[in-house]
Amino acid sequence: MADYTPQDLDRKWQQRWASSRAFEVVADPSRPKFYCLEMFAYPSGHAHVGHVRNYIIGDVMARLKRMLGYNVLHPFGWDAFGLPAENAAIKSGIHPETSTRGNIAHMKGQLQRLGISYAWERELATCDPEYYKWNQWLFIRMFEKGLAYRRRSSVNWCPSCRTVLANEQVVDGGCWRCGTSVETRDLEQWFFRITAYADELLESTATLTKWPEKVLTMQRNWIGRSEGARVKFLLEGTPGAPIEVFTTRIDTIYGATFVLLAPEHPLVADLAAASPDPASFRQQVQAFRLQDRAARMSGEAEKQGFDTGVRVVNPFTGEAVPVWVANFVLGEYGTGAVMAVPAHDQRDFEFARKFGLPIRVVVTPDGQPSDAASLDEAADAYGTLVGSGEYSGLPSAEAQTRMIADARTKGIGEGTVQFRLKDWGISRQRYWGTPIPMIYCDTDGIVPVPDDQLPVVLPTIAEFTGRGDSPLAQVPEFVNVACPTCGRPARRETDTMDTFVDSSWYFYRFADPRNDRMPFDPAAVQYWLPVDFYSGGVEHAILHLIYSRFFARVFRDLGLVDHGEPFTQLLTQGMVLKDGAVMSKSKGNVVDPDSMLQKYGADALRLYVMFVAPPEKEVEWTDTGLEGSFRFLARVWRLVDHWCETIDGEGIDSPDLCVNLTAAERSLRRKTHDTIRRVTVDIEQRQQLNTAVSAMMELVNELYAFSEGTITGGPSHRTDEDVEHAGQTERRETVCVVRESVEALVRMLAPFAPHTAEELWAALGHEAGLAAATWPTFRADVARADELVIPVQVNGKVRGRLTVPAEIADAELEALALADTGVQAHTAGKTVRKVVVAKGRLVSIVVA
RNA sequence: GCGGAAGUGGCGGAAUUGGCAGACGCGCUAGCCUCAGGAGCUAGUUCCCGCAAGGGAGUGAAGGUUCGAGUCCUUUCUUCCGCACCA
Numbered sequence: 018m019a020d021y022t023p024q025d026l027d028r029k030w031q032q033r034w035a036s037s038r039a040f041e042v043v044a045d046p047s048r049p050k051f052y053c054l055e056m057f058a059y060p061s062g063h064a065h066v067g068h069v070r071n072y073i074i075g076d077v078m079a080r081l082k083r084m085l086g087y088n089v090l091h092p093f094g095w096d097a098f099g100l101p102a103e104n105a106a107i108k109s110g111i112h113p114e115t116s117t118r119g120n121i122a123h124m125k126g127q128l129q130r131l132g133i134s135y136a137w138e139r140e141l142a143t144c145d146p147e148y149y150k151w152n153q154w155l156f157i158r159m160f161e162k163g164l165a166y167r168r169r170s171s172v173n174w175c176p177s178c179r180t181v182l183a184n185e186q187v188v189d190g191g192c193w194r195c196g197t198s199v200e201t202r203d204l205e206q207w208f209f210r211i212t213a214y215a216d217e218l219l220e221s222t223a224t225l226t227k228w229p230e231k232v233l234t235m236q237r238n239w240i241g242r243s244e245g246a247r248v249k250f251l252l253e254g255t256p257g258a259p260i261e262v263f264t265t266r267i268d269t270i271y272g273a274t275f276v277l278l279a280p281e282h283p284l285v286a287d288l289a290a291a292s293p294d295p296a297s298f299r300q301q302v303q304a305f306r307l308q309d310r311a312a313r314m315s316g317e318a319e320k321q322g323f324d325t326g327v328r329v330v331n332p333f334t335g336e337a338v339p340v341w342v343a344n345f346v347l348g349e350y351g352t353g354a355v356m357a358v359p360a361h362d363q364r365d366f367e368f369a370r371k372f373g374l375p376i377r378v379v380v381t382p383d384g385q386p387s388d389a390a391s392l393d394e395a396a397d398a399y400g401t402l403v404g405s406g407e408y409s410g411l412p413s414a415e416a417q418t419r420m421i422a423d424a425r426t427k428g429i430g431e432g433t434v435q436f437r438l439k440d441w442g443i444s445r446q447r448y449w450g451t452p453i454p455m456i457y458c459d460t461d462g463i464v465p466v467p468d469d470q471l472p473v474v475l476p477t478i479a480e481f482t483g484r485g486d487s488p489l490a491q492v493p494e495f496v497n498v499a500c501p502t503c504g505r506p507a508r509r510e511t512d513t514m515d516t517f518v519d520s521s522w523y524f525y526r527f528a529d530p531r532n533d534r535m536p537f538d539p540a541a542v543q544y545w546l547p548v549d550f551y552s553g554g555v556e557h558a559i560l561h562l563i564y565s566r567f568f569a570r571v572f573r574d575l576g577l578v579d580h581g582e583p584f585t586q587l588l589t590q591g592m593v594l595k596d597g598a599v600m601s602k603s604k605g606n607v608v609d610p611d612s613m614l615q616k617y618g619a620d621a622l623r624l625y626v627m628f629v630a631p632p633e634k635e636v637e638w639t640d641t642g643l644e645g646s647f648r649f650l651a652r653v654w655r656l657v658d659h660w661c662e663t664i665d666g667e668g669i670d671s672p673d674l675c676v677n678l679t680a681a682e683r684s685l686r687r688k689t690h691d692t693i694r695r696v697t698v699d700i701e702q703r704q705q706l707n708t709a710v711s712a713m714m715e716l717v718n719e720l721y722a723f724s725e726g727t728i729t730g731g732p733s734h735r736t737d738e739d740v741e742h743a744g745q746t747e748r749r750e751t752v753c754v755v756r757e758s759v760e761a762l763v764r765m766l767a768p769f770a771p772h773t774a775e776e777l778w779a780a781l782g783h784e785a786g787l788a789a790a791t792w793p794t795f796r797a798d799v800a801r802a803d804e805l806v807i808p809v810q811v812n813g814k815v816r817g818r819l820t821v822p823a824e825i826a827d828a829e830l831e832a833l834a835l836a837d838t839g840v841q842a843h844t845a846g847k848t849v850r851k852v853v854v855a856k857g858r859l860v861s862i863v864v865a
Numbered sequence: 866g867c868g869g870a871a872g873u874g875g876c877g878g879a880a881u882u883g884g885c886a887g888a889c890g891c892g893c894u895a896g897c898c899u900c901a902g903g904a905g906c907u908a909g910u911u912c913c914c915g916c917a918a919g920g921g922a923g924u925g926a927a928g929g930u931u932c933g934a935g936u937c938c939u940u941u942c943u944u945c946c947g948c949a950c951c952a
Contacts, residue, residue: 708881
């Protein structure tokens with residue numbers, strides 16, 4: 018064999034895999050399936066090693082599962098729509114289609130050069146009309162079911178560029194291009210009713226037993242279920258709709274000394290109109306609304322408010338209390354109005370102190386009345402009610418139940434559940450996305466594009482100005498359309514969809530990516546889904562992973578799939594840092610995989626990235642670590658080179674048939690099988706890929722030590738049955754044992770270093786390649802040691818070691834331990850109080 | 866503020882069920898090999914005392930449970946991450 022030149026191997030095997038379509042699969046219900054998926058990529062141009070880590074993790078899993086006999090679906094695609102390409106078009110004039118296609122081609126080449134085993138024939142890009150057609154189809158189905166609806170909502174607006182800005186385009190409260198201070202504007206926009214599934218999305222987190230607890234916690238917090246009550250406060254003196262508040266602490270309602278409205282509350286405009294000085298009123302409200310959104314929501318901003326002059330009646334006390342507008346009350350949560358209980362809520366407390374509003378204590382720890390003047394912060398703990406009429410003396414929890422029941426009886430309120438999760442606004446005033454397939458007709462109103470006219474193709478735009486409202490609104494031949502119902506002139510929707518829509522179901526499309534009649538054949542999805550192993554960045558813990566769970570339920574309720582959860586197991590991989598920072602082009606600390614590939618080959622890079630730390634952990638990139646992995650592969654290469662001609666041959670038996678193995682040979686077999694166990698468990702069950710690599714390194718070290726012994730150790734072991742091969746003479750037993758070990762090693766290396774493993778496997782005489790190889794089988798009987806070294810502790814310190822048969826009885830072990838000279842040095846003249854024998858592990862002696 | 870995760874040699878990290886702390890790798894040291902070594906092989910490498918044998922200490926800190934704790938419990942410190950005026 019020649020020297021280890023991985024670059025040649027990379028090329029050779031990548032070509033063979035491609036020409037043999039090695040990783041393409043078809044559904045086969047007679048075989049167990051495994052759907053292995055990494056989050057698809059935004060085609061930014063170049064993948065750096067941080068991105069690549071994720072693909073390698075998935076590839077190790079996919080390649081292992083193939084060798085274990087699973088029918089493995091391992092596809093890849095491109096999250097190809099998105100703002101960066103459009104921003105680039107505005108700056109450089111290059112059309113998003115052009116830059117995106119170019120970036121995809123480059124990144125695909127990078128992944129292929131890494132030898133990631135994707136079923137490339139299933140590749141998809143979300144900017145393909147064949148893909149986004151089904152976004153549109155699904156949107157219409159959701160519209161029909163009331164899951165997609167339209168309402169007014171605010172967006173960021175740059176008055177200078179006269180354009181809507183995405184949140185990412187707002188930098189420090191200003192426009193990303195001109196710095197002009199951003200305003201909010203109300204526009205009619207489309208929403209998905211994800212809140213219809215809020216309870217289910219929350220409750221089913223309990224079934225996601227193979228997801229990181231961290232992600233589940235984040236999702237639960239994001240959904241933010243809270244139980245409470247809605248209570249109506251009637252306007253004093255004026256007939257009309259009451260102000261409804263949401264509270265989780267109805268037990269404190271006797272302490273509600275005022276009511277607060279969000280500036281966005283619908284009643285605020287009416288109150289302004291009716292006020293003595295409407296102009297000043299409106300000006301104050303407007304001032305709150307212009308406050309930087311982030312600052313207003315951050316909790317650090319100064320609490321501000323003003324009295325509307327209107328009073329409402331507390332339905333429990335009958336007392337009239339003032340209504341204020343406050344900058345910190347959120348319009349989009351609850352009812353946009355809250356009852357303020359300053360004694361028992363810190364925000365209300367601060368507000369009351371600032372504006373001299375009354376504070377009344379109605380819950381105390383012991384049920385004894387207490388004076389509000391002594392408070393220096395709100396007392397928000399549960400306790401016993403005081404000064405609360407008929408409810409005084411009740412504990413908070415019981416009071417809540419009774420008060421909610423009474424409110425319901427009297428028609429002044431009811432118990433309710435409130436979610437922090439809001440409906441998902443999907444309208445984007447952008448070009449590079451899926452056109453929303455809706456038509457506005459003066460006669461027929463909102464009309465979906467008929468299915469047979471899908472897709473609504475994104476028109477090609479020549480110039481990107483970054484000015485004006487939705488770019489599509491500036492394309493008359495796109496906008497103007499005949500109404501599908503009445504045929505009269507109508508207008509198309511000119512907004513495009515949030516790209517999270519694209520990524521919420523792509524994993525279904527991979528099951529049947531070329532279907533032109535449906536988003537996918539339910540039978541294909543029935544076989545392949547759910548995704549068994551999904552890996553990607555933790556930054557998607559909330560949005561993408563909740564939206565996908567939502568879509569799975571939408572598909573389920575459309576009768577297209579029969580499961581609820583799309584991802585059985587989730588792995589969130591850590592980032593790769595360079596010089597302590599996340600890699601980014603702007604920081605100039607990007608490690609380019611291609612230059613590493615040229616120097617060390619794909620396998621060294623793959624192995625290093627897997628070896629350096631467990632997949633979930635952040636890692637710091639080091640070139641010396643990569644060199645270490647290269648050295649290991651070269652060491653394996655030389656090992657196989659040394660042995661391959663000796664052990665490659667007909668008539669080599671299984672080591673099971675060898676009865677008279679030497680101690681060294683038995684020890685090597687033991688190490689081999691123990692390694693098989695460790696590597697298998699580490700990858701398949703623990704996803705602890707770093708220790709799987711360590712285990713293989715240990716085996717290689719053992720094989721080196723063993724090889725020294727047999728090659729230079731002389732003829733003492735030799736018998737008449739020696740095998741004569743290629744000038745090397747070895748005991749037949751040695752050949753059997755080494756062959757078993759080396760062949761296991763090469764196959765275990767295959768998921769990590771597939772190119773090298775393929776070459777070595779061929780060198781060992783296996784012409785069919787690793788595609789035909791199976792994962793080595795662990796044999797507990799072989800791995801079991803026949804002798805153990807048992808440490809003996811005296812008062813917690815190791816004072817001796819006993820080499821004993823593995824099957825030794827506890828009593829005998831105890832006797833040996835007590836008789837050991839090293840132990841006796843520490844027990845002499847003392848009384849043995851206790852002896853604990855931990856079977857097969859240790860003996861612990863207590864003396865005094 | 867709330868929630869989550871984590872603190873182990875010079876460094877990245879191991880320790881699977883409460884049972885020999887530091888596997889494996891990087892780095893470093895020495896020897897061998899070599900014209901040479903930024904290649905390879907072998908040995909060593911937690912800290913302190915000691916020529917050595919050996920002894921002592923040791924997993925952020927302080928307590929506790931236990932024959933035995935990196936692992937379990939309590940308190941505490943630090944770091945990272947997420948959420949953050951959600952009533």
